[in-house]
Amino acid sequence: MSLDTVDNASRTPDVDQPWKELGLKEDEYARVREILGRRPTGAELAMYSVMWSEHCSYKSSKVHLRQFGDKVPANDAMLVGIGENAGVVDVGEGYAVTFKVESHNHPSYVEPYQGAATGVGGIVRDIIAMGARPVAVVDPLRMGAADHPDTKRVLPGVVAGIGGYGNSLGLPNIGGELVFDACYQGNPLVNAGAIGVMRHEDIHLAKASGAGNKIVLYGARTGGDGIGGASILASETFDATKPSKRPAVQVGDPFQEKLLIECTLEAFAEKLVVGIQDLGAAGLSCATSELASNGSGGMRVELDDVPLRDSTLSPEEILMSESQERMCAVVEEAKVERFLAICEKWDVIATVVGEVTDGDRLEIFWHGEKIVDVDPRTVAHEGPVYERPYARPEWQDALQADDAGKLPRPADGAELRAQVLTLVGSPNQASKAWVTDQYDRFVQGNTVLAQPEDSGMVRINEETGLGVALASDGNGRFAKLDPYTGAQLALAEAYRNVAASGARPLAVSDCLNFGSPEDPAVMWQFAEAVRGIADGCLQLGTPVTGGNVSLYNQTGEAAIHPTPVVSVLGVIDDVARRTPMAFAQDGQLLYLLGDTREEFGGSAWSQAVHDHLGGLPPAVDLDREKLLGEILVSASRDGMIDAAHDLSDGGLIQAVTESCLRGGNGARLVVPDGLDAFTLLFSESAGRAVVSVPRSEELRFTDMCGARGLPVTRIGVVDGDAVEVQGEFTVPLDELRSAHEATIPALLA
């Protein structure tokens, strides 16, 4: 097949093109022709099709995501907002922090180890592309039913992949989630997040400006793996003689990525970089068109200069390849030599593949012929936008009417005790140490809190103790019952987790995992969840700085539960003041903060004991969350509490169990007036936390809560080596521990 040049395309308008196989719709292809005023070349078609895919263009979600920009709360901390590789916030002392969560769901189902590993690799490159040193990763995970045989294939592979990649990069894993539910059976969710730290002056953006500046491609060679993986395309369409079915899963090379981190940071430190972009989904198509369209000029790229692993690749394939561990930097001509020398020092292959021009076109050449000549904005930013129809599904009413409050409750103390053991040993409430022990949480020597604490916390300034905390949460069951409230509950929980550790919540990133946008019911769930997060962030004063959308998590007609995962980043002036979750001191008083109501819809109890999902999720009161957060942060700062644990799924008994086991101390609980034992232990009312208060601080603490109007109830004391609920039952810690810790290892043995 002869080369399809721009000239050729103008001369042969009627050639049949494989736009359909590449995933474009008829009207999208027509629009490409209209934009170009001719038919696209094969290379241009490749670029438009990957960049206009759902994954890269956000064409179904864009109209909703705009709310994150429209409803931004006033917040001085925001330095870089939505639209860049990751958002950046000011954390004080001249430091800035960037963080983001992304999904790698589909690849992780097909090849769990490499799919998850390359998910970590991708998010870490987003962080370095902002100019930051990555300092930690997190991994919110959702798997099919715990006892399903395929879970045994997927989960260990995913965990090994996340560990294998993150551990090899030297990034402590400081948090995540593991939730099992049959709804994720064919569509496990592998979300990976990362945090990076930089000085304000080191913030870098993805833009190519300054005519004459060079485009340097560095990192791994480009290979034939993962071509069009973003839009899950086959590549045969380009040339039927090529090896068929190029796999859309890539093998990651964490060693190469570690070198990329070090050499990129060294180049930043020497101020050699004008603009920078990582290569992720849509590879070079994305990097070149985004760099060019964010900058002031045009760009010219010589595709022949791209270092290849496979010399038979066609230009279309080179443009679409998603080979991992590659970055693209814009460097002034005079600094190119030094940039290449740093790459050489780190054994990283680096090549000048083009330059910034003073025009406004992105032009790509192959064997001396022009094969791409486009306005880069039309590729990167002016893709299709869909107003997909959405509608509240008919079944929603019936689901909400199936009230969990009507489920049979335990008849006596003995049954209550049995249900407590069932709950804390159920797969979703059981200890996740089997997973987290496979992650290095100590590397870099700055980890203050990690699993199983409420949030992960790392120190960023050794001298002053300045630190940041991150928590990621989501509850698909709540979101299924009511997506708006469910999304706000995820936000509230992450916010509360950060505050419980003593850090002040600052900013939000989200990863929105949903079914097919072509289903109006799913689209409604999505719209409601986005609205919930946007409204919630406005009220809490924490801006959304970025995020990721993963759609089509669906097998046949059955979509996953709507699963918005929300990450909240917090800051703490001195990590010495962090609040751990362990009840470490015998004799300290236990206080429950917040109101406890009869709220069991979507609760862990309704799942673990009755396998039930119905009713309404707990009510959200974000003003209350804010107040609770302020109290928790003040109490930590002033040394009034020694331990705090937020209450979420599993309610009070889950929190008390975890804090007791962590500290190796028991607790004696008394049911306060106005509550029954069952509701006290299992309700999942939001806006609550349990704290352990030294007797000397009791008055000061309760006075503070009283003065601020936060309900505070004394519920017991840290004591002994059992958890006792007075008048109901006693469970020795050992028994709780084996129930809590044995479940996951047994499932995966």
Add this chain to the structure above:
Amino acid sequence: MTARIGVVTFPGTLDDRDALRAARIAGAEPVSLWHRDKDLKQVDAVVLAGGFSYGDYLRAGAIARFSPVMGQIIEQAREGMPVLGICNGFQILTETHLLPGAMLRNNHLHFVCKDQKLRVENAETAWTRDYTAGQEISVPLKNIDGRYVADEHALDELEAEGRVAFRYADGNPNGSLRDIAGITNAAGNVVGLMPHPEHAVEPLVGTGGTDGLGFFTSILKKLVTAS
């Protein structure tokens, strides 16, 4: 004048900055060494830190052993310069045969990260003098290739000569033969262990203990009194 402790960075080394920090906290002057250097910058002792040198793709430590800096380190170690290999550093030391045996994939096949109790068996090496024999310390363990193996004869010899420097004290985390967590050469200047003392030098971070600091204070005292 205080002692200069060099920490080697191979491509893929991860805990180099932690080891430099630990040396500094102990009062030494930390010095960065680069894998391509042939010059050891007049350091008094060397730490080979943890990580995945050159990706550890062939075998942990196998490629690092052939790097330029190792030539000098091997030579000077034979002449008595103190060398501490932590985790990947220990793996490198076995690949160079400065220490006997080899490290294999953990018997449970998983990476393991935990707070590990160790018993100090030999408190007379250059790196363990600030401990007492039989003392139990707690430091982080984190690796996937941490299973120490050697043939029976070599193991017997290690035991007979008191060269088992550390043993796992609260359960064997990886199937290491005879619970061996770390060993020393006959002269006591070259010590390797899988757990990470450099992550246990500050009360707030890591496992929150400072049991690992003794490695760095031991060497400092030895070097400063010797000079």
Add this chain to the structure above:
Amino acid sequence: MARVVVDVMLKPEILDPQGQAVQRALPRLGFEGIADVRQGKRFELEVEGPVDEAALARIHELAETFLANTVIEDFAVKVEESAQVAEPAK
């Protein structure tokens, strides 16, 4: 008892970081003239009973569904002539 060997290698178009690491180290060790290195896995299965077509078909299936992930790997099943494969190092 017969030995059946299953070799599993990454597909040619897939990045092989392990093989690359070995190859990059060769010049430093003074080895030249090796154009490419790929690293894969070798499984040695000791099979009870006769290694007939049926047995091989089953091992083929085992390789395809379990030992290899055919999204990224190819495999080959071979019956070992002699049981003595690896030569002990001297």
Add this chain to the structure above:
Amino acid sequence: MARVVVDVMLKPEILDPQGQAVQRALPRLGFEGIADVRQGKRFELEVEGPVDEAALARIHELAETFLANTVIEDFAVKVEESAQVAEPAK
């Protein structure tokens, strides 16, 4: 270009948990009649120039000093008859 294969296996007396894990999984997958599984590494070297005695001797040395750790591993060097080894999965 000729292909030389180096197979590296753990010595028989050394515990091979990877092989054991495969073996333990077999009954669950419905496979019986496999008495033992060992897992090792396979290196495929593409050699430039003739694979004569001298070349093989050098590869033998490479295997002994680098590809295998003879404290724990045995190795075998073989010249591949045909270049087509791994059969592509269907």
